[in-house]
Amino acid sequence: MHAFRSFRALRLDTEPTDTGVDNDNEVDVSPELIQDEESSFYLYEMSGFPGTHDELRITGVFGILTLTKDNQHEQVVEEAISDESELIHSHIHPHEQIRSDINTHTTISSSLATKGAGPIWAIADIDVIDTINPMRIGPVARTVDADKFSHRLYVLPQSAAKELVQDAVGNAELVLADGHHRVRAALDTLATAPPETSIDLLCFVCQAKDISKVIKPIHRIFSVVSTKSIFSAIRDKFETTAQRNRDEQNQIELVCADDRLFVNPIKLISQTLTAVEDTILQYLPEKVEYSASNQDAIEALQNSNIISMICPPIPASEILYSALKHQPLKPKSTLFYPKPIEWMILAEVQS
Secondary structure, three states: OEEEEOEOEEEEEOOOOOOOOOOOOOOOOOOEEEEOOOOEEEEEEEEEOOOOOOOEEEEEEEEEEEEEOOOOHHHHHHHOOOOOOOOOOOOEEEOEOOOOOOOOOOOOOOOOOOOOOOOEEEEEOOOHHHHHHHHOEEEEEEEEOOOOOEEEEEEEOOHHHHHHHHHHHHOOOEEEEEOHHHHHHHHHHHHOOOOOOEEEEEEEEEEHHHOHHHEEEOEEEEEOOOHHHHHHHHHHHOOEEOOOOOOOOOOEEEEEOOEEEEEOOOOOHHHHHHHHHHHHHOOOOOEEEEEOOHHHHHHHHHOOOEEEEEOOOOOHHHHHHHHHOOOOEOOOOEEEOOOOOOOOEEEEOOO
16 A cells, blocks of 8 residues: 655755745745645645746655555456556556666665766646645745756645645555656565555655656657668558648657658557557667657768657657556656656655
């Protein structure tokens, strides 16, 4: 089972005093680390303009996700698709498969002191964050990342806020956006541990209705022997157009040095992406690289033996549906960005 609780954080502090007033003006301050004296949930807000005039803003809540023995584990395993890379839990679902070539036996800790080891990121069909947002105090920390997204941290020490968050997240189905390997490692540990064993993980939870703007596609760059045979196979197997269809926003673009085509989606976008990629993989490419940058995918075409597969973003509804049906997407199907900065909250303060 799982629970979600408040905690005392070792965290970044950019505010000389806590005024309790929400100030949206960025300031140049020297960050310091402090230990909070009071247990709290932490509201975390990311906002910016990612190359458009529309502001991207997403807010979630930080807490400690506690995993314990799951009585429904065996039942869920039987219902799930057969794949050794699956992460199985009755209430925590991966949005994509776990790559089997990555070692899952990582350190299980709520500490985020290691660069790159950000928090578990989970998505839930809840509206509690809208409810508690007016209760927030701060910001108590804020910064701007390299891509000019603003990150702000607020505290929620009120008993009413704690009860609302704890109940909503503790009873929700959680879909993992990030942190699959750490949750997998935790579940592997619990599988052979005594019944009373629990494992704590720092977790950022956001509302399902808010994630559409932070879903980015991951493009494929294939090094192949023959581009012509692959393009011929794609045209035979799929409905394609020579030019982008402006009435179909979810076409997959395949491009090489001397050819280009657009694949119309079959039904689900994720199914089409998988089918196209599997067709190309049948030709045993020498190398497959992944990039969230369109520019990287285009610049790679300077090599005549490259095929770039430029993918549309997979809709949030499709990601959630696939996860809850125990049919997670292929590895590296999506990127959730921006992400919470790993050093805004470094660790839980141990009593």
